[in-house]
Amino acid sequence: MIPEIVAELDRQLSEQRASAESLATRSGLLIAASAAILGFAAAGNASLSPVGYWILGIGMVLGVMVFWMARVGWGPNLSVAVSKNDAKSLARSKLILVEANKNVLTRAQVIFTLQVLLTILGIAVLALVLWRLP
Secondary structure (H helix, E strand, O other): OHHHHHHHHHHHHHHHHHHHHHHHHHHHHHHHHHHHHHHHHHHHOOOOOOHHHHHHHHHHHHHHHHHHHOOOOOOOOHHHHHHOOOHHHHHHHHHHHHHHHHHHHHHHHHHHHHHHHHHHHHHHHHHHHHOOOO
């Protein structure tokens, strides 16, 4: 029974790593899109209200926070695995890591959601200012 549990914990750790990497990638794409939009808006009209710039800037800072926060544990380090030849101890340490990673990913997803909302709001504000209807 213990080998099946360890295999399932390894699967969950792999899934969490993939989730953290995809979250960081999506956040990076939003940062790049925000930078492109800021450059386009600044080149288009230098006398814009700074509200849209501030909103997009805060969104970009939140994106950097997602990069920092989306770091998950890879598993017990080698010294722990070698010193504990017991499969139960290894399974317990992996279980603790899975739970800790779950909390890290939840926080990173909340910050990413805020980044998305601020990016959309900033784009909307800049679009309304740049392309006013007559």
